[in-house]
Amino acid sequence: MHSVLDRALDCVVGALGKTTDTTGVTLHRSPDAGRARLADRAFDFNSAVPSGVRLEMLTDATELELDARLTVVLPLGMPSGGSVFDLVVDGGLREPVVAKEQSPIDPAFFDPGTGSPEAGPAEPTTVRFRIGPRAGERRVEIWLPVTPAVTLIDVRVPDGASVRPAPASGPLWVHYGSSISQCSDADRPTATWPAAVARSAGRSLVNLGLGGQCQLDPFMARAVRDLPASAISLELGINVHNADSMRERAFVPAFHGFLDTIRDGHPSTPVLVVSPIVCPAAEQRPGPTLVGPDGMVHTVDRPEELAFGALTLARIRALLSEHVEQRRRDGDDRLHIVDGTTLFGPDDVADLPDGLHPNAAGYARMAERFLTRSFGRAGAFG
Known part of the structure; x- marks a missing residue:
């Protein structure tokens, strides 16, 4: 050897x-x-x-x-x-x-x-x-x-x-997201939902799903901008809630700034925004989220006077939908959004063992559903 x-x-x-x-x-x-x-x-x-x-x-x-x-x-x-x-x-x-x-x-x-x-x-x-x-x-x-x-x-x-x-396995798909996209609970590397989708769609994958770190960091937007992607997806929102790192006033311009940077390098590349999948503890309560002795994710109580502008998952989904539609009205018809709960929703929580992260079966289901909504004939990248 x-x-x-x-x-x-x-x-x-x-x-x-x-x-x-x-x-x-x-x-x-x-x-x-x-x-x-x-x-x-x-x-x-x-x-x-x-x-x-x-x-x-x-x-x-x-x-x-x-x-x-x-x-x-x-x-x-x-x-x-x-x-x-x-x-x-x-x-x-x-x-x-x-x-x-x-x-x-x-x-x-x-x-x-x-x-x-x-x-x-x-x-x-x-x-x-x-x-x-x-x-x-x-x-x-x-x-x-x-x-x-x-x-x-x-x-x-x-x-x-x-x-x-070896030659590239296909056109480049760049995906940015959280631990939901890093998929450390997948049972093998090719069974993360982004890897499964890429293999099924004949795409070469760059997976920028980083556990806990999907905070719309400008340097990550520049990284996406500078890659020769033919398709881009952004799984957004859950880590902002987990860390309670932004309120509505900061989240909205951070989202637009992230997209503006990507569009500087990819003015016409299709971009698909993915809003948060279900997280029962966070749907109607703002972050931060903590992990209890039982291994389950939960939120904490906060004084009512601190609630103004705090983000629940339901509010994050509404904001992402509203501002994607605003950009589409402004002419960006290559920008799309999928509601994360259509990929993994309330009916799937049996495969959400800690209340936040899907298990291997959950990731397999996400892959099937995302493939249709992204690379399928009527999908954002189809």
Whole structure:
């Protein structure tokens, strides 16, 4: 076996940046400069969770080994089922490959009030992918996990085997969103709803769904603007509510500013806004949301005099609908909106185990419904 790390990095699809240090190469789903200025632990971690990131290569290798460090967020002492990789060979999805060796960090690491220490580097693990007997050059995709932050250490193939970047799998679809789009509860990387939709629609995916971080950050709008997308979707609203980070006065211009920036680079590209899916605790109550001892999401009571301009999910949906329609009246007929509750609504809450995030079955249902409303014949991108 010999190292092909540099060539493998040329095959990365779905990442916007990377950091290299003595522990390896960490791929990021955010621009390096904006992330550095923000300097937020939770943003950094979720940016390094490679949801939708994969190696797309042409290779005559019969097998491939990947060394990586996998860091998961788990309450200390809680067991994990491992990190799942997916292998696709000439379009055929193989059985998932599971890496058991992971290093957990406690959620308290992300709370600046705890004084928790810096997380140390995870221990390395080796993941082996059996591609099959030598049969000439094949298209191989390795989809990285959607739960841990991943640092690549090395990629190896048998002596004499070659690796080079594969052509794009289709026109580029860029999706921006929250943990609902990062899909860390999916049972495999190709089963996140954006990945499932992209594979069904024949699109190359860049998934900018970042857990807790869909805050209409201007540097993320610039990132979307600068990508050569043929279709753009924006799953908006839930993280603004979760963090109670904006009131109506700030949310409306932030939304317009985000779209204005995207339109600077994509004046006629179809853009589909997705309003929040159902979250029972937040429908008629403003944020922030917290997680109780039972693992369920809930809101907190606030004095009535602080309620002016506070955002419930119902109000966020109404605002997004109103302002998309306003922009359409102003001439942007390539801007569309889908009500998130038509993708995952009140009748689906049995698959919402924590009251906020769908489970694997819920994500599968979202994929089916979004595919019709986006890339279907009568969809926004159809």
